[in-house]
Amino acid sequence: MGLLFVIEGVDGAGKNTLARRLVSAWECDGLHIARIGFPRYDRSVHADLAAEALHGEHGDTAGSVHAMALLFALDRRDAVDEIRKLLSHNDVVLLDRYVASNAAYTAARLEQTADGGAVEWIRALEFDRFGVPIPDIQILLDVPVALAAERAAARESADAARTRDAYERDGSLQSRTSAVYGALAAANWVSPWHVVTADVDPDRLAAELTNQPSGEPRVTP
Numbered sequence: 001m002g003l004l005f006v007i008e009g010v011d012g013a014g015k016n017t018l019a020r021r022l023v024s025a026w027e028c029d030g031l032h033i034a035r036i037g038f039p040r041y042d043r044s045v046h047a048d049l050a051a052e053a054l055h056g057e058h059g060d061t062a063g064s065v066h067a068m069a070l071l072f073a074l075d076r077r078d079a080v081d082e083i084r085k086l087l088s089h090n091d092v093v094l095l096d097r098y099v100a101s102n103a104a105y106t107a108a109r110l111e112q113t114a115d116g117g118a119v120e121w122i123r124a125l126e127f128d129r130f131g132v133p134i135p136d137i138q139i140l141l142d143v144p145v146a147l148a149a150e151r152a153a154a155r156e157s158a159d160a161a162r163t164r165d166a167y168e169r170d171g172s173l174q175s176r177t178s179a180v181y182g183a184l185a186a187a188n189w190v191s192p193w194h195v196v197t198a199d200v201d202p203d204r205l206a207a208e209l210t211n212q213p214s215g216e217p218r219v220t221p
């Protein structure tokens, strides 16, 4: 059975970039890796509806915090069998965003903290009710919100297909989301967390993740 790792962080933190570098490092060591990015755009109708809503479609859907969270959660529910199958055929399954994204953004939108009702609602819905697999380690890519916002804006200027959605344009939401993520990591919410910063060395992190048993939350320089 493979290890299930998750990368979390605000928009523009560098999750996708870090995921690619971790995969390269592990593949150089001969490990078999599978990677899934959530939301699963073009593969899940729920993910596509969520993205469209965040770009102004589907009436007041994006205005409903809980409707948005349900769409993201249903995307993961449909991926449960795929994740389990990938875990049985690979050394590592790496997820770019997962349940903690829903917990952090939903709590932040409701102006709640990590110990509030929204985070517990997501935990019970996704892990208990939908049976979504529990990650072995959740990696928080903890970069300053201003740096992440700069990167998201630069990405938008460079690529017309990457216009920022309603969440990405909301700096205050990103700051609150970052705070909830920090608290989730500090509490080792659901499973152990590993906090890394913008200058993390992906090769070193890759080695640490696969060589060490999960335990206390650690900080990799």
Ligand SMILES: Nc1ncnc2c1ncn2[C@@H]1O[C@H](COP(=O)(O)OP(=O)(O)O)[C@@H](O)[C@H]1O
Pocket (backbone or CB within 6 Å): 009, 010, 011, 012, 013, 014, 015, 016, 017, 018, 151, 152, 154, 155, 198
């Ligand atoms: N360590 C890094 N140093 C410099 N630029 C980075 C780094 N990581 C990501 N970026 C750039 O920042 C932007 C956002 O990164 P991305 O990985 O797409 O973030 P996310 O998946 O968290 O939204 C991209 O344009 C990427 O090239």
Ligand SMILES: Cc1cn([C@H]2C[C@H](O)[C@@H](COP(=O)(O)OP(=O)(O)O)O2)c(=O)[nH]c1=O
Pocket (backbone or CB within 6 Å): 011, 038, 039, 051, 069, 072, 073, 097, 098, 099, 101, 102, 103, 105, 106, 165, 167, 168
């Ligand atoms: C996966 C997921 C994402 N989100 C949010 C985070 C992002 O702001 C937004 C879109 O996801 P994101 O991964 O940023 O997609 P994109 O490739 O469009 O940048 O959805 C949730 O609120 N809950 C979730 O479960």
